[in-house]
Ligand SMILES: Nc1ncnc2c1ncn2[C@@H]1O[C@H](COP(=O)(O)OP(=O)(O)O)[C@@H](O)[C@H]1O
């Protein structure tokens with residue numbers, strides 16, 4: 001069953017110098033429980049697409065079909081944004097439990113979820129801190145804990161690890177893999193992840209399938225299936241010779257689009 005299905009989906013923004021074609025026509029289908037990574041040149045419409053799946057932007061043309069798993073009482077999606085998306089007036093604890101509170105989850109269960117997710121992202125000692133007391137990377141981990149705690153059917157992640165240092169990035173990649181693998185056993189199709197990254201390595205470490213988007217307006221121009229067995233360990237994978245081969249293959253596709261994107265920028 002496909003949970004996200006885009007058919008000739010387009011998005012055009014009005015701009016001061018005329019309309020900006022941000023996306024499409026984009027065709028894409030994501031199966032329930034699948035882990036899909038999207039790479040593409042900057043400005044090609046990756047964030048726009050994720051925001052459309054999250055219901056934060058409307059389509060200009062085409063169709064976006066979202067099919068929630070019938071048996072699930074979980075929320076359809078949670079999004080982790082590119083920048084800082086913590087609420088500055090709430091403590092870390094309150095930030096993480098926010099979605100659960102909205103869902104009407106009881107105090108005790110909420111508190112347990114917060115404790116578990118803060119441990120997952122390595123922030124157990126910071127429950128009562130406010131975002132301004134934390135580093136940027138720690139704030140991003142708070143946003144991750146909030147999304148994980150929500151336990152949505154679809155996790156939408158927009159370059160969530162981009163601002164983290166290498167060690168924390170690898171640890172959180174592995175935590176995300178564990179969370180996703182654990183959810184795979186769920187009866188309602190597991191957890192679907194749509195993950196945008198500028199890192200080819202990150203895409204290959206995480207995904208079942210890597211999609212390469214074209215220069216703006218973004219379309220899917222290539223698809224690379226990632227055959228590595230699971231459960232995966234980041235540095236175990238990276239020493240596999242096939243990893244290098246696949247990374248090269250993705251870069252060949254991406255390079256064309258990045259060059260195209262640079263050219264378009266110059267002509268603007
Ligand atoms: N709200 C908006 N209004 C006008 N233009 C926008 C808006 N959001 C995005 N854009 C434009 O749409 C294009 C795609 O942006 P975005 O989706 O952020 O790209 P990416 O995430 O791939 O870097 C860019 O040209 C950007 O300037």
Ligand SMILES: [Mg+2]
Pocket residue numbers: 046047048082158
């Ligand atoms: Mg973006």
